[in-house]
Amino acid sequence: MMKKIIVIILLLLSSDAVAQNKPRFTSIPSISVHGVYTRNLSDFKEIFPNSAGGYFTYSWYFPTKFSLDIRTGYMQQSTTDSTSGFSQSIIPVHIGGRYYFTDFTKGAKINPYVSFMNGMNLIFEEVEQNTVLDTNSGFKGRYAFQVGTGVRFFASKNWYIDVNANYNNSFYQTEAMMTGFEYNIGVGYRIR
């Protein structure tokens, strides 16, 4: 059965389905890694004041000025003295895009942008002692989205530095939304 499915998929991929009327624009792929620091807000801040971690992002730049980005990573929330028995780590699986105000394919080395990312936060919690939130040890999947702004500096034809700031929202609990300001700095490589 599996073999048949694979053959069908291969036939579809090798047929005109993909090749025939492909729109006439090409994408420019790039990869980037970012260090992430988040200052949490609201009630959530009382438990986890901030978090730190990293993102790995794969992007396709579509001339002119838009990119499609997918990313994953890892983040660990910090705790306070009163919540040290409560740990939380997050694996984000996000998709989104950016709109660049300048076009690097036309020679612009500085590319300011606005961005939107959304997807799932895979949340892993270990609760030894918790009197603050109605939650137990285990795994949660929560929708999250982020809007932000940033700038990308091309240091050479392929390498660039990326800095951005974002406003985060994750639907952790209705009365305890995981809101925060996130700051990223990273380095990227244009593959083509």
Added chain:
Amino acid sequence: MTHSYRLIVLTAVLFILSQNIFSQERIDTLFAEPGGEKEQYKLLTLSSEKRLYKPIESFADLKVNRNRKLDLLFHSRTLDSGRLDSSRLKSDTIQDLTPQQKTYKGYESRTHLLTSLVQMALIEYIPFAMAKYLRNWEDTEEENWTKITFNTWKKNIREGFEYDGDNFLTNYFSHPYHGNLYFNAGRSNGYDFWQTSIYTFIGSGIWEMFAETFRPSFNDLVNTTVNGINFGETLFRLSAMVTDNRETGFDRVWREVVGGIINPVRGVNRLISGDSFKRFDNPYYGKQPKFLVKFTAGVRRLDESQNNIGEIFSKGSEQGIYGIDIRYGDIFSTIAPFSYFTFGAELNTGAPQLGNIYSSGHIYGFTVSNTKILKQKLNISLDYSYTNNPGFQYGQTSIIPNFLTKVDIGKLDLFAQIGINGILLGGTNTDYFVAEDGRDYDMGPGIGAIGDIELMYKNWSIVKLTFTNGWIFSMTEPQESTHNLNYILLRLTLPLQEYFAVGLDASIFWRKSYYEGSPDVKRQVPIVKLYFSTFL
């Protein structure tokens, strides 16, 4: 008897409407098909006298249309590929324009950043100011949400988004319509579809965060942004189909007025730029040759008891229905977003009057097969639907990847599609909750399937079977719930004339709702419609 009388009157009105009121439609119904015997193409047109589609052998056969020259003649060379609809729409429309008029580029052909930002600010401010200064808050129990301060802004940013308790009409119609205004602040100021989508998101985000004292609403952000984009591009193109830059006199006036009503932001921009008063060529999006407008009027019988059997004959009630359905473009020759879309609405004589609105626009796609007999396409569409009747409420904001097939079987076309219903935000009745602000339904994301098969005779769908399914995972209070929704429609249409038909729809909506801590609920709502339809 009341309904019979109404039907007779409506039938007469539809016949009158189907006459030569809209001369534009005579032209807009022109379309080209590659592969004809002469000059590699043939033209099919609606004869203004006989209202019949007939093949035209050459340009010479095209008759002068009513009171003006038939000025929409297609260049044969642009028809060969059948792909770039915008290039297909290049038409020889400027013969009767002066050299200056021929070279004039309209306001929408250039971007106007400052004007667009000012308009977006006004679109934020006007409804806010109306609520703040014109509404008597002392006579209402509602909290005055216009008392915004710097502190309410900080609170909203800190606390983040939630799902609100607004009623169904507000969340699934008013917010999408407001989003359309944000969208057109960009679109009718020269920005393209994707750039303008950002306007809609920013406009909605600013309202949610800063224009109300309430916590920002996530469902408003989604409905205003995504459905605003959907409505916005649809109404932008519809407005452009109505306005005609080449016209003068009364025809020009009524077109500007109606185009402005359809899209007020575009109407204002045409006025302030002076485009309303100038003669010049129409933009490509205002010259879509495959453009159909269908009016429907009839009666509906619906089982409002919502029991599990669906006793439509013993417990059903009747209402009059008036519908409009619009089809723009050809799904098999589209590239640009919304170069193909369908849009429609239905009004009812009983409450709730606004029974249905839908809008579905092509976003992206690949042609799989494009022969004379078989056309197939992988497509992604942006969909919006609003259904509100005594039996059920259902609102849907979704992205639908689907596979489309069209087979030419002689005089008929077989059309089929199958797809995944990616529900960004669905809303349907809940059985255990009514919020203070009127919300009596659950909202949340979901997933489902769609399927559709129909037999087309010319423009009539003479037999159609549609299935829509969705699982909605509720994110709204008070309890966790999951709704499994299903809708099946069987449509039979009997064309009495080329442009007039009688139709029968038999459909059933059923849901099973699973609640944590409360008994599960099943509901069934059968609906039967009998109606007349006419194309304009």
